[in-house]
Amino acid sequence: MSGAPIVTWDEAGEPRSVLWRSESGAPPPTRVVIADDRMTADTAYRLACDGTALLWRGDFQNARQLLQSMVRRADRKPLKSSATPAEAFHLHRMTQGQRARALGMLLLPLDDDYGIPLRRAPDVRQACAEAYGPGESPSVVSLRELLGLIGAHEWRKKGVEIPALEDRIHPYYGVFSPVRGEYVGLVAEAPLPSMELAFDIGTGTGVLAAVLARRGVARIVATDQDPRALMCARENLARLGLAEQVEVVQADLFPAGRAPLVVCNPPWVPARANAPIEHAVYDPDSRMLRGFVSGLVEHLEPEGEGWLILSDLAEHLGLRTRAELLALFDKAGLKVVGRIDVRPTHPRASDATDPLHVARAAEITSLWRLAAC
Template sequence: MQEAGAPQLIHWTENGEERSARWHSEAGMPPPRRVAIADDRMNADVAYRLACEGTALLWRGDFQNARQLLQALARRTGHKGKGGKKARAPKVPGSATEAFHLHRQAQSQRARTLAMLLIPFEPGYTIPLRRAPDVKLACNEAYGRGEDAFVISLRELLGLIGAHEWRKAGVEIPALGERIHPHYGVFSPVRGEYVQLVAETPLPRGAQLAFDIGAGTGVLSAVLAKRGVAHIVATDMDQRALSCARDNIARLGLDEQIELIEADLFPEGRAPLVVCNPPWVPARPSSSIEHAVYDPDSRMLRGFLAGLKDHLTPGGEGWLILSDLAEHLGLRPREQLLGWVAEAGLQVLGRQDVRPVHPRSQDADDPLHAARAAEVTSLWRLGIA
């Protein structure tokens, strides 16, 4: 039995020898029990059948051919059999809630299948394959120093490479007139409508101190600093988020205005303005980065509301940034949200609304299109009742 806290290992047989290496999965997937060696000779249909059966494919061929095979597997996740025959017609959901759960189930199954194509790493983040890219910098940014060999899914590796490019290029934030550079595992502020709400909503009188609960990339703290708030205390529990926010704040030259603290929700004390952008959907995340989107049982939302009264100065405001997508999916009714507000001894002082403009809100083929098309993002101004 493997000791608690010990690294997980993946085991396989190659050239008649038993081998093993450390297993790495950001999504927390366990190491596959069955592993086959695969190379450039493997047929995509055979690879797809093995992946669906739970057999992982440890790649020993050309790296770029592995990428092409992954693309072929992705095309097959919506089809079955040779010749591209379509799978059975999907179940028609009876409600928006059922549509959401079926969509998440399909996403999870697809992720498991595509995660079966594996890439080996040697110590120092070297990939021992032909035409493999140099990913040392990207891996060091995401994982820290790499001193041992390990195995990772190609899909996760490509996500890491993509995140590295996002980090280099940054995301343009019109409210700042600057770019924010998201780190690997930290949610990117690509949906700028909620940032604009924070930039445009009138500040409470005398708001020279603000708390930013769940800082993430630090974008909302930066917006408040640019608006003239003299001191912002930003909190987060995630080490990657804290590192990311620290980097962005330094890039923007806002170190003297913004203080970063590792804390679960609130720092000590009270402020005339407390801002929080919690995950919007009460569901279980399936990977580390999904914690920014999915909040099981609305834990962070309820924690923010329950503790806000004790951290507001008299006449202060709590700004809750929240989409109503969960309401349109039948996951959290508006009455429940308002009930939590009242139970916390709070009242609604006002609300600023904006319609999302992201591409999926316009995509009629999206399984959740009806809910996305009706979605509204709001900044709720809350005060002590």
């Protein structure tokens, strides 16, 4: 456990300390009290909001019910309706961060093999191993994160149906799941400038590389810098029988060389991620978008195209303007040779109770076809 974060507490008059696990990057709590089935939801929520963590020693299913009660308390206050879109977004992000911190204060113990030493606890050993790697010592994790691991494990087992592939993609925990199929559909429909070679920048699960391969592109080089995404993409492509057609390499944006087609689906919202797991959605100062656009020309073959898949949600939230996006293209020596648009079909787009409903209802996802001027 050398160098690893440790959580400490007193129990039965003795000091205790074990490994602290947090995929969100949350620091270990400094105040920890023992909690069990006798604790009320009001008391638990008050302590959590004050920054006191609750290490659960009762029944596992009762802990889940307690967390659900804490969620209801955390969701009581609506956002101000008079806020501008940008104000509503930042207030929503701040509220979500505070909510996550409070709900993350209900903790569970894990044995060194990720078994949960509580009554009526499920077997989460495989789900934990997929996210954390092999067990090494006893640890403590928030129940909220553990439930996320369990959900991700189920998604990984059953996969996400991709109509363009007539098959499934199996996402790893922490790798962006292609549940929003509209952007995949755009890549499946856009006219291909070449059938010889394509680069897929920030491949994630490998879904876009797989779509290009199924469309007949002879060779694809798919890049990512996250080791978990690289393993996920390789496994998916192997399962689909495309491992010989698609090379998965570790790189920050572009691989070496040029291609007649370069595809990228960067994070859509230029804002700070509250946790590492959100990096597929939030990108401060549009780092990946700017990096792709500014480096595209030098990685395109003559007459080649760069496909930028981007939602305009940031524009409706007041976080980026269309003029700023077009100026990025112009500065990079790029011209727009075509654009294909689609409206999202995910549930949030029609959820009037969503604090960002106005922006989500107006959202359009586009595939920008870019070429050197």
